[in-house]
Amino acid sequence: MNIGSAASGSGSGSEASPTPTASPDTQQASFQITGMTCAACAARIEKGLVRMPGVAEANVNLAMETARVVFDPAAVSTADIEQKVAKLGYGASMKQDTQDSAERRAGEIRKHQRKLWISAILSFPLLWAMVGHFSFTSWIWLPEPLMNPWVQLALATPVQFYIGRQFYIGAYKALRNLSANMDVLVALGTSAAYLYSIYLTLDWARQSIGGHAHTPELYFETSAILITLVILGKLFEALAKGRTSEAIKTLMGLQAKTALVLRGESPVTIPLDQVVPGDIVIVKPGEKVPVDGRVLEGTSSVDESMLTGESIPIEKQAGDTVIGATVNKNGMLKVKATKVGRESALAQIIKTVEEAQGSKAAIQRIADVISGIFVPIVVGIALIAFIVWYFWGAPGDFAGALEKAIAILVIACPCALGLATPTSIMAGSGRAAELGILFKGGEHLESAHKVDVVLLDKTGTVTKGKPELTDVRVERTKLPELLELDFLRWVGAAEKNSEHPLAEAIVEGIRLKYPDLTLPDAAAFEAIPGYGVRAVVEGQEVLVGTRKLMAKHAVNVEHAAMSRMMQLEEEGKTAMLVAVAGSYAGLVAVADTIKETSAAAVARLHNMGLQVVMMTGDNRRTADAIARQAGIDQVLAEVLPEDKAAEVKKLQAQGLRVAMVGDGINDAPALAMADIGMAIGTGTDVAMEAADVTLMRGDLSSIPDAILMSRRTMRNIRQNLFWALGYNALGIPVAALGLLEPWVAGAAMALSSVSVVLNALRLQRVKL
Numbered sequence: 210m211n212i213g214s215a216a217s218g219s220g221s222g223s224e225a226s227p228t229p230t231a232s233p234d235t236q237q238a239s240f241q242i243t244g245m246t247c248a249a250c251a252a253r254i255e256k257g258l259v260r261m262p263g264v265a266e267a268n269v270n271l272a273m274e275t276a277r278v279v280f281d282p283a284a285v286s287t288a289d290i291e292q293k294v295a296k297l298g299y300g301a302s303m304k305q306d307t308q309d310s311a312e313r314r315a316g317e318i319r320k321h322q323r324k325l326w327i328s329a330i331l332s333f334p335l336l337w338a339m340v341g342h343f344s345f346t347s348w349i350w351l352p353e354p355l356m357n358p359w360v361q362l363a364l365a366t367p368v369q370f371y372i373g374r375q376f377y378i379g380a381y382k383a384l385r386n387l388s389a390n391m392d393v394l395v396a397l398g399t400s401a402a403y404l405y406s407i408y409l410t411l412d413w414a415r416q417s418i419g420g421h422a423h424t425p426e427l428y429f430e431t432s433a434i435l436i437t438l439v440i441l442g443k444l445f446e447a448l449a450k451g452r453t454s455e456a457i458k459t460l461m462g463l464q465a466k467t468a469l470v471l472r473g474e475s476p477v478t479i480p481l482d483q484v485v486p487g488d489i490v491i492v493k494p495g496e497k498v499p500v501d502g503r504v505l506e507g508t509s510s511v512d513e514s515m516l517t518g519e520s521i522p523i524e525k526q527a528g529d530t531v532i533g534a535t536v537n538k539n540g541m542l543k544v545k546a547t548k549v550g551r552e553s554a555l556a557q558i559i560k561t562v563e564e565a566q567g568s569k570a571a572i573q574r575i576a577d578v579i580s581g582i583f584v585p586i587v588v589g590i591a592l593i594a595f596i597v598w599y600f601w602g603a604p605g606d607f608a609g610a611l612e613k614a615i616a617i618l619v620i621a622c623p624c625a626l627g628l629a630t631p632t633s634i635m636a637g638s639g640r641a642a643e644l645g646i647l648f649k650g651g652e653h654l655e656s657a658h659k660v661d662v663v664l665l666d667k668t669g670t671v672t673k674g675k676p677e678l679t680d681v682r683v684e685r686t687k688l689p690e691l692l693e694l695d696f697l698r699w700v701g702a703a704e705k706n707s708e709h710p711l712a713e714a715i716v717e718g719i720r721l722k723y724p725d726l727t728l729p730d731a732a733a734f735e736a737i738p739g740y741g742v743r744a745v746v747e748g749q750e751v752l753v754g755t756r757k758l759m760a761k762h763a764v765n766v767e768h769a770a771m772s773r774m775m776q777l778e779e780e781g782k783t784a785m786l787v788a789v790a791g792s793y794a795g796l797v798a799v800a801d802t803i804k805e806t807s808a809a810a811v812a813r814l815h816n817m818g819l820q821v822v823m824m825t826g827d828n829r830r831t832a833d834a835i836a837r838q839a840g841i842d843q844v845l846a847e848v849l850p851e852d853k854a855a856e857v858k859k860l861q862a863q864g865l866r867v868a869m870v871g872d873g874i875n876d877a878p879a880l881a882m883a884d885i886g887m888a889i890g891t892g893t894d895v896a897m898e899a900a901d902v903t904l905m906r907g908d909l910s911s912i913p914d915a916i917l918m919s920r921r922t923m924r925n926i927r928q929n930l931f932w933a934l935g936y937n938a939l940g941i942p943v944a945a946l947g948l949l950e951p952w953v954a955g956a957a958m959a960l961s962s963v964s965v966v967l968n969a970l971r972l973q974r975v976k977l
Contacts (some may be wrong), residue, residue: 226344230716235265238287240276241313242269243300246379247391248627249425250299253383257297261285275304285830298382298909314447315555321444328372328437331364335430356408356424364430373436373957391622395439395557397588399432401611402951407431425607431951435619438955441635445963446628463534464555468499486590492531492542500533501548511541561647561903569674579626579934585940587621594945602947612951616944620954621937625961629929631970640973645905646915647976653901653928657885657919659866663814663912664857664879665869667825667832670889670907671839674872676711678718679782680798682773694723696795700787703744703751707736711783713752714799741785753797764788770796781834803838810909817913820865823858824848824879850875854882870904870912887912914977925972929965938963 245251251269254276258267263284269276278290280599293302338355354360354909370377376399379392416423469476471489477692485488491504492498498511500523512523512533522538525531525625531544533553591614598610601927631975634651641648649652668674701719705713705728719726732753740761741754756774759766766786774796776782782800786793814821822843827834832846845856853871857879860867869876869883880886880900888900889907904911940957945947951955 226758234281234283236282237277238290238303239280239304240278240287240290240294241304242276242294243276244379244382245269245271245299247271247275247622247688249388249390250383251627252377253386253388253390254297254299256413257293257386258290258397259287261293261744270631271627272635276301297386298379298927316445318447320838321440321447324372324441325437325444328368328433328440331368332430332433335361335433336363338430358406358413358425358427360690361409361427361429362410364431365403365406368436369399369426370475372440373399373432376436376439385716391584393584394587394618395435395623397591397616398951400436401618402428402431402615403609405611408812428612431612431615433834434475434952435615435955438952439622439958440912442958442960442962443845446966450758451924463497463498465499465534470494484546486546486549488546488549490544490546492537492544494537494539494541494916496537498531498533498535498537498542498544500544500546501553502531502533502546503542504529504531504542505545506543507541509542510538512536512538524815525569527864533976551722558905559645560644561642563648583621583937587618589939590945591615591617591623598947609947611638613945615945615951616949616954617941619951619958620949622958625933625936625965626930628962628965628969630926630934631935633922633926633929633972634968636969636972637918637925640975641915641918644911644914644918646911646918647890647903647905648747648915649901649903653885654919654922656866657868657902657916658923660868660885660916661865662820662822662860664860664867664869665821665823665841665909666869666876666879666885667827667835667852668801668825669872670870671807671823671841672803673834674801676714676783676799676801678715678797678798679802680777680784681722682770682797683794683795684767684770684793691789693795694726696787696789697723698726699724699746699749699751699789700753700797702731702746703734703753706731706734706744707742711785712742715785715797718799750788753785756786759786759788759793764791766793779830779834779837801835803835804908806908806910807839810912813910813913814916815840817914822860826850848890851878853879857882868912868916870909887915917977918975921975922972928966932968933961933965940974 215525236373242254242558245254248271251271252913254269255267258269258276258278263281264278265281266279267276268278276294291301299921324790333356337362356386370954373396374397379390380396381394381833383390406427406429409427411533413423413425423968432717435566444465458825465481467478468481468484468488468493469478470484471477471491476491488500490499490502494509504527505622505741508524508526511531511533525542530547531542532555533548534555537965548554551560551610579941581674583590595610595614599605601608602613631651638651638654641654648657665671681693681697683691683693695933697719701716704715707713716728729747732748733743733745735743736742737754737758739755740758741759742753743762744751752762752764756766756771770786770793774784774786777796777798780800782798784796785796786796788794811821820843821841822845823832823836823839823841824845826848827835827846829844829846832844836842836844848856857867861884866884868885868887869879870889871877871880872889876888880888885902887901887902887904890903890905902915904915936957940949940954
């Protein structure tokens with residue numbers, strides 16, 4: 210299985226890689242971006258990169274703090290892209306692996322924590338002094354030094370210019386590039402309060418010389434507390450965003466850390482990253498398989514539930530493939546490594562999840578457009594409010610008018626708006642991955658909820674894709690002494706020399722039914738194309754095949770047997786008549802049976818209001834039989850492989866949004882044509898490459914899970930956007946009316962960002 214081919218291509222490693230979504234001359238690379246504070250920053254970087262010659266596409270994700278760039282390496286290099294981002298006022302470096310990203314995020318959290326402690330310690334005395342001014346708090350003891358303007362200045366200055374330095378730097382870089390972001394609003398609001406307080410302090414000092422000064426009402430606490438609250442919000446935001454990557458951390462935790470590799474004749478334990486293709490790896494019972502590979506020696510059962518969701522361990526022997534991070538249960542295996550590191554199936558799954566979390570859904574464009582014009586509008590509103598209050602609301606009250614303007618600047622910070630969509634996409638795609646559903650990108654996670662009809666391929670999708678022995682009928686009218694055990698022993702002996710898939714299914718079914726049964730060797734064997742097989746077993750001639758085979762050898766088949774055969778064929782089964790020593794002895798039937806979960810999954814899809822259609826190349830009778838068992842009421846039968854995409858088009862022409870589900874090479878065109886292509890993860894690489902979603906667990910129950918995950922993610926995004934936009938729409942007028950203290954506005958602003966991220970994190974607890 211090559212999950213990597215299913216990825217739409219973002220290079221999550223440190224090298225640019227070709228992307229199938231771009232032209233052959235372009236490459237795709239991912240960068241880690243630092244210095245972004247809101248959606249306006251992300252939008253400005255995107256615009257700057259797209260304007261570069263040679264850059265075809267740029268997608269900046271605020272929550273992941275990454276940029277995915279599609280570019281022509283002949284026209285622009287990754288170094289050029291990094292320099293461009295630096296000119297825009299931010300930092301960019303080639304994205305490292307998830308472990309490095311986690312360490313970087315942990316470092317940021319520690320930095321926020323250190324700043325918060327310093328800021329809180331310095332701001333608390335200022336808050337104490339402010340609270341002590343209120344008449345209803347006159348009972349609170351207030352140290353006299355805290356009322357001294359010089360003491361307040363000494364406390365506020367480090368907060369303003371050391372802790373708040375990041376806002377000045379961000380604002381300068383934004384304004385230098387003729388843009389505005391959250392830093393501009395914070396810097397403007399806090400600087401206004403701080404500088405006005407300095408003016409009042411100097412005026413108080415001048416009056417003190419004359420001996421008749423009164424302690425002024427200062428606003429140092431406003432600027433200091435605002436900065437403290439913003440830092441607090443950033444800390445909560447960083448902690449919450451770190452939790453959105455839990456799915457990737459969980460996947461990475463599945464990997465083995467070391468491998469026992471043969472070096473010469475001796476096994477040596479080495480770090481996993483030192484294993485190379487061709488190495489012989491020894492896997493002991495109870496250990497994780499460290500690499501993707503092929504079994505050379507040994508037999509064992511391997512738990513592959515982490516990849517397929519199948520709880521029953523799979524038997525492995527020489528020649529079978531094993532997948533890294535699965536668990537060897539009981540026997541020792543000697544495995545030749547075929548795929549290691551970033552080429553392994555698990556690494557490709559992690560890469561797909563990272564790309565989905567870092568991609569941008571179409572609905573996010575709304576937030577980007579709003580954020581791009583939001584800050585200048587807010588500054589304009591704050592200026593108008595200041596003028597209105599100063600000249601008309603409370604004429605001459607500069608301090609009161611300034612408070613209203615500061616409150617507007619702070620309450621309007623668009624942090625929540627920028628986080629509304631990407632955090633939901635990260636959490637939703639991560640939770641989907643834990644459920645065995647890999648969305649290639651946020652756009653597919655978004656569009657899956659719009660599906661009207663689910664079009665299912667039959668073989669390997671609705672059914673198991675492998676024929677099984679389903680019926681055994683022994684004729685005892687003429688052979689009353691014939692036991693089923695003897696009957697199947699003869700049939701198995703005759704069929705075990707045939708390479709036909711139906712013969713293999715019969716032999717496998719007999720062995721499952723009677724594990725201790727030994728099949729004798731046939732003295733003579735003849736495969737007759739179009740008829741069946743003839744063999745001599747223990748001196749008896751055994752025939753297994755069609756009506757024509759019986760007629761050819763003059764075997765008289767009872768009418769009841771023919772009726773039974775027709776009934777089985779009506780059920781979509783392939784029935785074969787059996788004769789022993791020239792007499793009809795019974796029949797066996799095989800069928801490609803439906804998966805145990807198919808009927809329940811189809812019922813769930815119907816309950817969700819979706820149409821379910823099955824498409825197959827089989828004849829109408831077989832197709833209808835399978836459809837009845839699965840509860841599917843619409844069937845497209847006898848569809849040639851090359852016509853499957855045309856059937857998707859016909860449904861789309863009716864105005865329906867189609868999700869196509871398949872697993873074979875012949876399904877690839879239809880998967881690509883559909884609005885959403887879903888590939889069964891146990892199918893072919895070609896199908897997974899053409900699909901938008903890979904269903905790792907290989908059964909239909911993942912289809913309603915994927916659609917429900919899409920619906921819940923979109924609902925979560927709408928909730929976030931509603932509250933983020935509603936918060937600003939309500940908060941700005943309230944602040945303009947003078948009903949909001951600046952420090953309360955700062956607390957509300959910090960809370961809004963955190964609430965959006967926490968709401969998105971609810972997706973990580975979704976149970977389907």
